[in-house]
Amino acid sequence: RKEVxxxxxxxxxxxxxxxxxxxxxxxxxxxxxxxxxxxxxxxPKLLMSVYSxxxxxxxxxxxxxxxxxxxxxxxxxxxxxxSATYLCVVxxxxxxxxxxxxxxxxxxxxx
Amino acid sequence: xxxxxxxxxxxxxxxxxxxxxxxxxxxxxxYMSWYRQDPGxxxxxxxxxxxxxxxxxxxxxxxxxxxxxxxxxxxxxLESPSPNQTSLYFCASMRGNTGELFFGEGSRLTVL
Numbered sequence: 001r002k003e004v005x006x007x008x009x010x011x012x013x014x015x016x017x018x019x020x021x022x023x024x025x026x027x028x029x030x031x032x033x034x035x036x037x038x039x040x041x042x043x044p045k046l047l048m049s050v051y052s053x054x055x056x057x058x059x060x061x062x063x064x065x066x067x068x069x070x071x072x073x074x075x076x077x078x079x080x081x082x083s084a085t086y087l088c089v090v091x092x093x094x095x096x097x098x099x100x101x102x103x104x105x106x107x108x109x110x111x
Numbered sequence: 112x113x114x115x116x117x118x119x120x121x122x123x124x125x126x127x128x129x130x131x132x133x134x135x136x137x138x139x140x141x142y143m144s145w146y147r148q149d150p151g152x153x154x155x156x157x158x159x160x161x162x163x164x165x166x167x168x169x170x171x172x173x174x175x176x177x178x179x180x181x182x183x184x185x186x187x188x189l190e191s192p193s194p195n196q197t198s199l200y201f202c203a204s205m206r207g208n209t210g211e212l213f214f215g216e217g218s219r220l221t222v223l
Contacts, residue, residue: 032210034210034211034212036212041199041217042216042217043201043214043215043216043217044154044201044212044214045214046211046212049209049210049211087153087154089212091210097142097144097159097161097205098156098159098169098170099144099156099212100156101146101153101154101155102153103151103152103153104153
């Protein structure tokens with residue numbers, strides 16, 4: 001089992017739709033969780049951190065479910081500009097900084 | 112402007128010809144790291160550095176070397192490149208209090 005797993009997609013959704021991605025992680029001791037956005041052939045950029053209490057930033061909501069070992073990203077009112085690959089990133093913690101990346105979920109928002 | 116700068120951005124080389132990819136950050140971050148990204152495999156960590164003169168292996172260190180003589184610079188060295196090192200490479204630094212990674216624009220390396 002991979003340490004961090006994501007559905008590669010692509011998720012093709014119309015503008016205005018709500019879309020959700022999940023990411024599962026295998027190490028129950030993992031401490032930090034993030035969603036990054038990567039546009040084609042560009043560098044990843046932080047979209048949001050994922051806190052135990054969940055967090056929201058505009059149209060984006062991230063949640064953590066420690067019991068089932070997954071994090072989720074919800075995008076409401078999708079825009080064409082949301083088309084990108086979304087990377088789930090986990091820091092196993094315990095003094096290590098070996099960030100583990102999922103392979104990404106590709107989103108295409110269609111006009 | 113806060114940034115991580117990698118050079119070269121694109122490079123085609125031949126097997127066995129030593130090369131160095133430079134990485135520099137202007138945010139005074141202590142932590143820096145190198146990743147390679149390959150289709151279907153995602154980003155994999157090559158090496159990371161917690162501070163000057165402190166480096167450690169990531170998940171795929173074979174064939175690579177790094178050094179951290181100053182806080183701002185973290186070069187990646189391929190002593191004898193091979194075709195399986197053809198990849199897209201990213202350098203990153205980390206803001207300590209948040210864990211956020213800041214990436215360079217990437218270096219696309221082709222080894223023939």
